[in-house]
Amino acid sequence: MKIRPLQDRVIVKRLEAKDVVKGGIIIPDTAKEKPQEGEVIxxxxxxxxKEGNLQPMNVKAGDRILFGKYAGTDVKIxxxxxxxxxEDDILGILE
Incomplete structure (x- = not known):
C-alpha cells in the first residue's frame, strides 16, 4: 500500500454486501445499502x-470492524x- 495513516486514523476496506437475504430474496445493486462492516488495512x-504520551490504537491491521453509516472519508487508491x-468512528471489533 502506498499510504500510511497519521495519528489515530485507520484505512478500512469495506466488505461486500450479500446479494441474497435469509428469505432467499435477491437484492438488486441499486437497492443495496453500503455495508457497515470492513477490514482494517x-x-x-x-x-x-495532552501530557505528550502516545495512546496506542485498539485495532490492528486484519481486524474486522463495524463502523457508522456515514463514518470516514471515501478514497480511491x-x-x-x-x-x-x-478510531473514534469504529463501533466495534468482530471476533
Missing part, C-alpha cells in the same frame, strides 16, 4: 495525549475503494 501510530476514518 492499515493503522496509524496513535493519538498524542490503486483502483481500490477504501475509507479513512478515526
Amino acid at each position: 492499515a493503522v496509524g501510530p496513535g493519538k498524542m495525549s 490503486d483502483d481500490e475503494d477504501y475509507i479513512i476514518m478515526r
Whole structure:
C-alpha cells in the first residue's frame, strides 16, 4: 500500500454486501445499502495525549470492524475503494 495513516486514523476496506437475504430474496445493486462492516488495512501510530504520551490504537491491521453509516472519508487508491476514518468512528471489533 502506498499510504500510511497519521495519528489515530485507520484505512478500512469495506466488505461486500450479500446479494441474497435469509428469505432467499435477491437484492438488486441499486437497492443495496453500503455495508457497515470492513477490514482494517492499515493503522496509524496513535493519538498524542495532552501530557505528550502516545495512546496506542485498539485495532490492528486484519481486524474486522463495524463502523457508522456515514463514518470516514471515501478514497480511491490503486483502483481500490477504501475509507479513512478515526478510531473514534469504529463501533466495534468482530471476533
